[in-house]
Amino acid sequence: MNKNRSLKTEILFRLVIPLIFFVIVDAVLSYFVTLHYVDQAYDRWLLDSARSLAQEIKVRQGKAVVELPAAALEIFKWDEEDKTYFKIISTEQEALAGDQNVPEPLSPETDWSHPVYFYDTLYGEPVRIVSMLVTLNGTPERIFIHVAETLNKRRAMMTDILLADVIPQIILVMLTGIYLLSGLKRGLQPLHTLAKHIAGRSSRDLSPIPETHVFLEVRSLTDTINDVLEQLTLAIETQQRFIANAAHQLRTPLAGLKLQAERALREQDVQAMKPALIQIQNCADRMSHLTSQLLVLAQSEPINGGYELREVDLCGLARKTCIDWVPKALQRNMEISFECPETALSVAGDDVLLRELLVNLLDNAIAYGYENGNILVKLENQPTPCLTVCDDGPGIPETEMPRVFERFYRIPGSPGNGCGLGLAIVKDIAELHNAHFKLKPSHGQGGLCIELYFDKPADSLKT
Numbered sequence: 164m165n166k167n168r169s170l171k172t173e174i175l176f177r178l179v180i181p182l183i184f185f186v187i188v189d190a191v192l193s194y195f196v197t198l199h200y201v202d203q204a205y206d207r208w209l210l211d212s213a214r215s216l217a218q219e220i221k222v223r224q225g226k227a228v229v230e231l232p233a234a235a236l237e238i239f240k241w242d243e244e245d246k247t248y249f250k251i252i253s254t255e256q257e258a259l260a261g262d263q264n265v266p267e268p269l270s271p272e273t274d275w276s277h278p279v280y281f282y283d284t285l286y287g288e289p290v291r292i293v294s295m296l297v298t299l300n301g302t303p304e305r306i307f308i309h310v311a312e313t314l315n316k317r318r319a320m321m322t323d324i325l326l327a328d329v330i331p332q333i334i335l336v337m338l339t340g341i342y343l344l345s346g347l348k349r350g351l352q353p354l355h356t357l358a359k360h361i362a363g364r365s366s367r368d369l370s371p372i373p374e375t376h377v378f379l380e381v382r383s384l385t386d387t388i389n390d391v392l393e394q395l396t397l398a399i400e401t402q403q404r405f406i407a408n409a410a411h412q413l414r415t416p417l418a419g420l421k422l423q424a425e426r427a428l429r430e431q432d433v434q435a436m437k438p439a440l441i442q443i444q445n446c447a448d449r450m451s452h453l454t455s456q457l458l459v460l461a462q463s464e465p466i467n468g469g470y471e472l473r474e475v476d477l478c479g480l481a482r483k484t485c486i487d488w489v490p491k492a493l494q495r496n497m498e499i500s501f502e503c504p505e506t507a508l509s510v511a512g513d514d515v516l517l518r519e520l521l522v523n524l525l526d527n528a529i530a531y532g533y534e535n536g537n538i539l540v541k542l543e544n545q546p547t548p549c550l551t552v553c554d555d556g557p558g559i560p561e562t563e564m565p566r567v568f569e570r571f572y573r574i575p576g577s578p579g580n581g582c583g584l585g586l587a588i589v590k591d592i593a594e595l596h597n598a599h600f601k602l603k604p605s606h607g608q609g610g611l612c613i614e615l616y617f618d619k620p621a622d623s624l625k626t
Contacts, residue, residue, distance in 0.1 A: 178343055183336060189329075213249075216251060216308050220299065222299050229251055265310075266290075292312075293310050353381070372385050423446065426439040473513070475517060477509060478507065480514055480517055488525045491529055495532075495536075500539045502541040513596075516595065532555065537554070548617040549615065552613050558610050559611055568600075
């Protein structure tokens with residue numbers, strides 16, 4: 164289909180073409196119907212001429228004779244438009260009168276019980292001929308009368324009737340086309356107005372499109388555009404809020420770096436600089452951690468289509484991640500336990516983001532759990548894959564559970580120097596994988612269990 168075809172042209176094309184087709188079909192049908200009735204009318208006149216000739220045939224002394232005065236013959240042949248020819252023949256005497264060149268029916272099986280009509284040519288002109296059999300009392304002869312007439316009157320009447328029938332229809336189609344074109348222009352004007360309204364907007368104006376003068380059929384389009392504008396507004400607001408929060412979070416370690424650097428510059432002794440250098444290192448570590456979290460958070464928000472989810476071995480990925488984090492757990496004398504079913508456990512996902520999800524859960528468990536504590540990472544298939552991370556730390560109060568997944572939010576009084584992005588990253592990656600959370604206290608002495616259920620198994624990706 165032509166990409167540049169307009170809606171107005173398409174509608175007009177689909178309406179006018181059927182009208183033209185119907186006019187053509189009607190003209191063809193009218194031609195055959197008119198031909199039938201014109202032939203019927205003039206055939207009666209032609210038969211009347213043949214019967215008038217039959218009245219001039221007499222029987223004398225057992226033989227048929229034709230008594231046709233010159234005046235009668237002149238009246239018979241008189242016509243302003245057509246030429247009339249006749250021929251009267253007998254089976255016994257052959258030609259009795261008339262023009263012997265008038266054609267006769269060629270078929271030997273002609274049924275003479277009624278007049279026979281047919282078309283032929285005479286002297287280079289097409290003619291309509293009627294042939295009839297006449298039987299007379301007093302003679303055994305069979306007499307045939309053939310009358311031929313040219314087709315001028317028939318053609319003239321055909322033309323008049325067809326023009327009277329077709330021309331009004333052509334005019335009707337033209338008027339209908341003009342009316343449709345005018346109606347389409349008026350009908351599509353609100354679309355042009357809507358297009359001009361949208362084109363005249365500022366790039367910052369994301370307010371909904373007014374639907375005051377919008378047709379019901381176009382309402383679905385404007386509703387869709389308004390939904391997109393609403394989502395875009397929400398996305399921009401979320402992005403601006405994220406940038407503002409990120410700038411606020413980065414400002415603190417940067418200010419600390421500047422302050423400690425100035426402090427170190429004022430000292431002359433290396434030992435006196437050491438506390439400031441340690442603080443600089445802490446600020447740098449915090450900035451590095453915050454930057455990494457922000458990059459992961461940005462990565463978990465794909466644009467235009469998202470990630471292509473593939474089959475991921477969740478058992479293998481979780482086992483390797485736990486092994487990598489054992490050294491950090493040992494720094495706090497914590498033990499990481501891992502449980503996984505013997506059969507393979509696969510999910511539809513992105514292995515890099517799933518690793519980041521588990522890394523953030525382990526990092527939170529190590530950072531906020533008690534020293535000499537235990538962390539359990541467990542995988543189950545019940546009936547969909549489930550990833551569970553439990554610790555025996557202080558846990559999260561129930562009043563704070565709805566807010567812990569908000570970006571940059573930290574529970575008041577929380578230890579450590581976290582930035583409040585860990586669980587927000589976990590939430591975004593989980594949503595990307597069509598997974599959902601459950602937070603609950605762990606069994607035993609306090610602690611927290613985070614259960615992550617994957618709704619779409621890896622088998623759904625196979626074809």
